[in-house]
Amino acid sequence: MKANIIGSSAAITDVLNLVSRVAGNDVTVLITGESGTGKEMVAETIVQQSPRRVKPFLKINCAAIPSELLESQMFGHERGAFTGAVSRQEGCFERADGGSLFLDEIGDMASMTQTKLLRVLQEQEFERIGGNETIRVDVRLIAATNKTLLEEIKRGKFREDLYYRLNVVEIHIPPLRERMEDVNELVEHFVAEFRQKYNKPDLAVSKQGMQTLLNYGWPGNVRELRNVIERAVVLSRTAQIESEDFPEKIRQPSLLPGDSNEEDHIFTLQEMERMYVRKVLEYAGGNKLKAARLLNIDPKTLRTKLG
Numbered sequence: 001m002k003a004n005i006i007g008s009s010a011a012i013t014d015v016l017n018l019v020s021r022v023a024g025n026d027v028t029v030l031i032t033g034e035s036g037t038g039k040e041m042v043a044e045t046i047v048q049q050s051p052r053r054v055k056p057f058l059k060i061n062c063a064a065i066p067s068e069l070l071e072s073q074m075f076g077h078e079r080g081a082f083t084g085a086v087s088r089q090e091g092c093f094e095r096a097d098g099g100s101l102f103l104d105e106i107g108d109m110a111s112m113t114q115t116k117l118l119r120v121l122q123e124q125e126f127e128r129i130g131g132n133e134t135i136r137v138d139v140r141l142i143a144a145t146n147k148t149l150l151e152e153i154k155r156g157k158f159r160e161d162l163y164y165r166l167n168v169v170e171i172h173i174p175p176l177r178e179r180m181e182d183v184n185e186l187v188e189h190f191v192a193e194f195r196q197k198y199n200k201p202d203l204a205v206s207k208q209g210m211q212t213l214l215n216y217g218w219p220g221n222v223r224e225l226r227n228v229i230e231r232a233v234v235l236s237r238t239a240q241i242e243s244e245d246f247p248e249k250i251r252q253p254s255l256l257p258g259d260s261n262e263e264d265h266i267f268t269l270q271e272m273e274r275m276y277v278r279k280v281l282e283y284a285g286g287n288k289l290k291a292a293r294l295l296n297i298d299p300k301t302l303r304t305k306l307g
Contacts, residue, residue, distance in 0.1 A: 043144060072129055141166070
């Protein structure tokens with residue numbers, strides 16, 4: 001298992017600091033953030049820095065498994081428990097005993113499974129489906145969601161008591177558009193990764209190409225950026241990745257609400273302000289003192305508004 005959270009912005013530095021503070025404890029952690037922000041990587045980093053790092057670490061994506069099978073995946077089943085159960089099967093909680101379990105997209109979990117999970121968190125015990133034997137486990141749980149669970153509670157889709165059991169410590173990962181100063185580091189990291197994979201050792205992103213990436217809003221976050229860089233590395237015909245190597249939607253973005261790239265996102269006033277500040281900084285050639293003067297604010301305020 002190898003995790004590497006890339007970035008030096010204030011936002012990602014706060015995430016890393018919180019990760020280091022919770023890693024050494026067995027506290028339950030809830031990781032929140034939009035799809036593609038790197039929630040699984042944060043979970044892996046927590047486990048890497050924890051005393052349980054040499055123990056089993058299992059992952060389940062609750063949205064990727066049909067609800068009728070998820071309970072069996074988590075808690076196991078006895079032979080004959082249901083059609084197709086030809087033998088006893090241990091679930092992830094049993095197999096992760098002594099280690100850690102990551103439940104991704106926990107907001108998609110069915111209510112019946114939520115109830116059984118709550119019992120494990122409260123009492124550290126459960127029974128396999130179709131079984132009577134009570135099984136005790138010692139598992140650290142890390143959960144993640146791209147949903148607002150408090151809204152799911154209001155809609156009757158998520159148990160409030162389970163939410164508070166999960167949300168002992170919340171780590172929120174900001175979307176990439178709120179930490180654009182990390183794009184350069186991320187691009188360098190992904191280019192290095194795919195240079196090696198596709199045997200293009202001298203490849204780099206041109207200045208124009210980098211500016212194109214910085215002008216895009218990244219609704220798919222870090223995952224989208226990684227995919228775009230891999231595509232560009234594969235398609236590039238020269239030693240430099242140019243804007244032409246990116247998809248058209250990347251080359252012709254607009255940072256205004258209602259743009260096709262951001263049609264699923266309603267910008268907050270804070271996000272609009274941050275976009276404007278970045279445009280002024282771009283106009284100032286990256287000179288933060290000049291940008292602060294143009295905005296009639298002090299440099300410290302500028303750094304705060306940039307996130």
